[in-house]
Amino acid sequence: MAEAIRPRRAWGSFIVRLLMLLSLSFAMMSRPALAQSILRDAETESLFHDMSAPLVEAAGLRPKDVEIVLIHDKSINAFVAGGQVVYVHSGLIAAADNANEVQGVIAHELGHIAGGHVVRFGEGMKMATGIMLLSLLLGAAAMAAGAGEAGAGILAAGQQAALGKFLAFSRVQESSADQAGASYLHKAGISGRGSIAFFKRLQNQEFRLAIPQEDSYGRTHPLSGERIQILENAYKNDAAWNTKTDPALEDRFQRVKAKLAGFVEDPRTTLIRYPETDKSVPARYARAYAWHKSAYPDRSMAEVDSLLRDRPNDPYFLELKGQVLLESGHPEEALASLRDAVSRAPDQPLISALFGHALIATEKPDNFPEAKKVLRSAIGRDNSNPFAWYQLGIVYDREGDRGRAALATAERYNLEGVPRLALANAEHAMQNIARGTPDWIRAQDIAMVSRTAISREGKKGDGVK
Template sequence: MKKILLACSLGLCTSLAQAQSVDFNSTPQFDVPEIGSGVGLLDQQKERAIGEKVYREVHKQLPVTQNPWIEDRLTLVFSHILSQTQLSQPVGLLLINDAQINAFAVPGGLFALNAGLINSARNMDEVAGVMAHEIAHVSQRHYSRSQEAFKGQGLLSLAGILVGAIVASQADGDVGAAVMMGSQAALMDKQLTYSRNQEREADRIGMQYMYRAGFNPQSMADFFEVMHRATSRVSFLPDFWLTHPLTTERMSEARLRANQLPVVKTSLVDQDFEILRWYSRVLSGQATELQLNSMVAQKNYAAELALVSLHIQQGDFSAAQKLLDEAHKQNATHALFIILQTDVLLGQNKISDALNAVRSSAIVMPENRALNYKYAEALIRNKDYAQAQIILQRFLQLNPRDVSGWRLMLQMANADRDATFRSINVLRYRAEVEYWTGNEENAIKSLLQAERIAKDSKSLSATIKQRVDQMQKERMLKI
């Protein structure tokens, strides 16, 4: 069955049914409005709690790609754009393993991109345009303003509808249709109608954000055209998409706005983006071995690394190493090369060699999460648990929602059989993994079990109880 493509109410794919008049002859404006809290708007703390709730729900219901290198690469671009706003640190930036071109944002600063968006973009500036659009939705507090427009429908309900719509888009056509025929579909349709001007506002302000961050504003208009071509090839679309198409007016407005701004050059050959795109295609199952072999024959470095990743998935470490030896001739210092080389050596149980492959780069770049997580993984395999824990805790203090970090902490606790409080720590770290991947009930059960085991240690028991209380309180938010 064909998948149903769904337009999220505040996602990039939500579009305009009619165009307002815009003065394209005026001087470009850079005094971007920041809509702060106002009468009737939710306070930022509540928005953040909602953002974290949806973060957990998205992990539970959607195939989130857990890959520190891709996450860090996208976050770097995202942070450049975010720095042009007055927004606080976001809840997170997630990559969804979905071939459709889409993105969405929710209150509190949760942003998500589909793998299909990365795979379809031609350069990082096009991805930056999507990010800027979604950041503008949050900076202008569109969800909070929507709540004011729809009395009786809470902001959390609107966020829940967003998650439901995205989940439906993952489903078989009949299942997706059934979801969208419910009461949520009716409210979603109303919300789409209301958000037309918000979409225009997100286009306009997002373009200013991306330009000020150094990205080419023409790329936002370019990617609108990519989206338009992609949707025109689909044989079946839901009614509410057809009533709110990606109009030529919206594409024209974006192009005219971009033409007002000074020229920003986009590199015709961006090897780092090519690496990102082909690596993402492998992880999302959108690249074939035949495709990659054809490119490898032409000494394409991005394809070489992507094919190495595919061989690692297949457990063919010998073939992966052979390709890495070839890639080494072009660039042996790229972070992904080092990570993949370490993976191959760990897969071959060459622990000492794996440590040597990643150690120096991780130490020289202590802020590089992907390299340091791979270093921590090698340290765990080498039974150097104390050093691994120092590295992992450093990043988890910065972002306690980091599922990859908690999984490594759990791996470490399971491996360190001589550790004091080992069974307690296994339960605590498992609880964090469960909690941030949306399994709230299991997380609380794990912590309650840890609390019972730790009853003879008053300080540890109190710490665990405090975390249990916090989880139970946050769990009360219902989507």
């Protein structure tokens, strides 16, 4: 009986090891991005779009179809997880010295998208699983014939071969994405210096972690040194090698990097990195967020006002001023700055959503019609913002429109992945909205999707039992 159990243990061991490797795979494809914290910011998203657009076009994709999404994660990483979305960790932005380095990373990830690597990921699993199943059958046969040690050896060899096959497949995918990314940089006329610099930074990490540099066998990625060696000659011989990043784009990147530091880091760390003696725009921007997080609105506002003295029409500085005033309990005072920001950046729905929130926060009924107009406009441009739906639901509730208040709430919970609350509100909306209207049909759609999600959750729960 003990001999009969051993193949199952070997198979279980293989599955565990393979799943561990999958969690570290080239694109982090087994990580659900929505389980992590997505950071949304109008200025950052605009920058990501502009710095990636020439690369997206070089990859044969359409810029409007590709999203670059920022994830709150300190690790230096980026990944794709299906569709045409590149997820970039905040730690990568913090580690990058310049915009060109991030462009190199984005080019690589676009290589995964254009190459269909997420879809083909199952091929590597299928090959590895096939090898393991064959070794399992042969090992079991040997054990049944009384050759227990030989059977165990077959299982161990099969396990090793399966893992090796999967790892080799993953490394091929990575190398393919490297080559594709290099071609996109070339077509877009963007230097590969940043890509090489970033790989060298990763190589330094490998040195610090004492990762052997002789051979990448046993890894999901080629060693950074191997990647540098392959790419460096191609990049240096490219006409774009000495091409400088557009100064305006680089300035925007440094602003966003500092802004992100002020938002996600401990304020003390930010204030040490960007001391009061540093009067640059990025430094003042970072300190404004750090002081705001520390509950020093006056010091935060002093930094914001200094930025606006230099650039009085900057919509993102105006947005920050309105945010500080609003979150410090002064919504009425925030309106002028936010209204100005919206007028100067009418294509930025996140700013519009913040303005709508400020209008509602004044608790003045006269402001509600404008809030509804602004929020509906924001959702029209970006209907995937739960916060905007939440605020719109408040307006409908204040107006006494219970059906559309429930529908807006259902939209919010649907986006947040809370199907039971989405279903409850969708059903309430259907009871209070005229049957057959577009809003009623939308509520019906949310109800159907939510029921399916709840049913799926129930089946998973049954499986665990």
